Amino acid sequence: MVESQFINIRRQLHQIPELGFEEFKTQEFLLTFIKNLPQQNIEIATWKTGLFVKVIGSTPSKIIGYRADIDGLPMEEETNLPYKSQHEGKMHGCGHDFHMSIALGVLSYFASNQPKETILFIFQPAEEGPGGAKPMLESTFFNENRPSMMIALHIAPEYPVGTVATKTGLLFANTSELFIDLEGKGGHAAYPHTANDMVVAASHFVTQLQTIVARNIDPLDSAVVTIGKITGGTKQNIIAERARVEGTIRTLSLESMAKIKKRIKALVNGIELGFDCKLSIDFGSNYCQVYNDETITNSFMEFVQKNYPRTTLIECREAMTGEDFGYFLEQIPGFMFWLGVNSEYGLHSNHLNPNEEAIPFAINLIVEYLQTV
Numbered sequence: 489m490v491e492s493q494f495i496n497i498r499r500q501l502h503q504i505p506e507l508g509f510e511e512f513k514t515q516e517f518l519l520t521f522i523k524n525l526p527q528q529n530i531e532i533a534t535w536k537t538g539l540f541v542k543v544i545g546s547t548p549s550k551i552i553g554y555r556a557d558i559d560g561l562p563m564e565e566e567t568n569l570p571y572k573s574q575h576e577g578k579m580h581g582c583g584h585d586f587h588m589s590i591a592l593g594v595l596s597y598f599a600s601n602q603p604k605e606t607i608l609f610i611f612q613p614a615e616e617g618p619g620g621a622k623p624m625l626e627s628t629f630f631n632e633n634r635p636s637m638m639i640a641l642h643i644a645p646e647y648p649v650g651t652v653a654t655k656t657g658l659l660f661a662n663t664s665e666l667f668i669d670l671e672g673k674g675g676h677a678a679y680p681h682t683a684n685d686m687v688v689a690a691s692h693f694v695t696q697l698q699t700i701v702a703r704n705i706d707p708l709d710s711a712v713v714t715i716g717k718i719t720g721g722t723k724q725n726i727i728a729e730r731a732r733v734e735g736t737i738r739t740l741s742l743e744s745m746a747k748i749k750k751r752i753k754a755l756v757n758g759i760e761l762g763f764d765c766k767l768s769i770d771f772g773s774n775y776c777q778v779y780n781d782e783t784i785t786n787s788f789m790e791f792v793q794k795n796y797p798r799t800t801l802i803e804c805r806e807a808m809t810g811e812d813f814g815y816f817l818e819q820i821p822g823f824m825f826w827l828g829v830n831s832e833y834g835l836h837s838n839h840l841n842p843n844e845e846a847i848p849f850a851i852n853l854i855v856e857y858l859q860t861v
C-alpha cells in the first residue's frame with residue numbers, strides 16, 4: 489500500500505461534497521474504491537447514503553469500530569486549489585474528506601493484511617446535521633455486528649502535522665440546533681406605523697440572545713449561543729413580514745442546555761409581546777457530548793508516546809464543538825482524537841486548506857494502533 493495515493497483520493501472526494509443524507513456520489517465513490525480491494529475478508533452493507541464495511545479478523549475475540557463521517561457543508565469554497573469543490577455552494581469545510589480518505593487507507597491495509605480482530609468501518613452520513621450516528625447505531629447491521637470499542641478522529645487545523653491531541657472524559661460539548669421563525673405584518677417602508685417589522689424584531693432577539701450566556705449561565709460551566717444565519721424581508725423598501733434566525737447552542741452540562749432553552753422560550757415570549765408578532769421555535773437536532781473512555785484513551789495515549797516519539801502528543805482541553813460520534817461513545821467505550829493538519833484557516837472556514845501530509849501519517853498511526861488493541 490502506498491499511503492500517498494490517499495492524498496489523491498482525498499482530492500477526488502474534496503471535489504464532490506454533499507450535504508447530510510444526500511451523499512449519493514460520495515457513497516458511490518467509496519463503494520467503487522472498496523469493491524476494488526481484495527474481497528475475501530470483507531463484507532459490505534449500505535445504509536442510507538452511508539456504508540458499513542466489515543473486515544473479518546483471523547482469530548477474532550471482538551469487533552473494533554472505526555467511524556468516519558462523510559458529509560460536507562453548505563458553503564462556497566474560496567480556495568484557489570486545483571481540486572476545489574465542483575459542487576456549487578458546498579464544501580468539505582470540516583475535513584470529512586480527510587476522515588474518509590484516512591479510513592480508506594486503513595481499510596485498504598487490512599483488506600490485504602488480515603487483522604487478528606474484526607474491524608467494522610462505519611462511513612457515516614449527516615454528521616453536520618441532522619445526524620446519522622443515532623439511526624446508524626439503531627440499525628440491524630450495526631446491532632448484529634456490534635463493536636466492543638469505538639474510535640474516530642477529527643482534523644485540527646490549529647495543530648501542526650504530526651500532532652495527536654485528546655483527553656480522557658469530556659472532549660466535545662452537548663449541542664442543539666436553533667431555528668426561530670418570526671411572523672409580523674409587512675408594509676411600505678414609508679409607513680412603519682402600519683406594519684410590524686420582523687427585521688427589527690429579529691435584530692432585538694439576536695441581541696437579547698447574547699445576554700443568556702453572559703447573564704444566566706454559571707461562568708465556570710461553559711456555554712455558547714451562536715447565530716450563524718439571519719434571513720428576512722424581500723426588498724429594501726418593503727417592511728419585512730417574515731424573518732428567520734438560525735443558530736446553535738453548546739454546553740458542557742445538560743443543566744445549562746435546559747436553562748438556555750428555557751431562557752430562549754422566555755425571550756421569544758417577550759419579543760412576541762413587545763413587537764406584536766408570532767415566533768416559532770425549533771430546536772432541530774441535538775447531539776450528546778463526546779465522552780472518551782478513561783482506560784482506552786490512556787492506553788492509546790501511551791501507545792502514541794511509546795511508538796511515535798516524533799509525534800507531539802497533547803493532552804488537550806475540551807472544546808465546544810459537537811459531534812454525533814458522542815452517541816456511539818454513550819453506548820460503547822472508546823475515544824475520539826484531534827489530528828493536526830496545520831491550516832491557517834479553521835474548521836468551517838471557506839478558506840480551510842489542511843496539510844495533506846497528515847493523511848499518510850494518520851493511516852500509519854491507526855493501522856499500527858489497531859494491531860495492538
Ligand SMILES: CC(=O)N[C@@H](CCC[C@H](N)C(=O)O)C(=O)O
Pocket residue numbers: 582615616617642663664665735736737773775808809810811812835
Ligand atoms: C466537529 C464539528 O464541527 N461538528 C459540528 C456539529 C454540528 C451539530 C449541529 N448541526 C449544530 O450545529 O448544532 C459543529 O458545528 O460543532
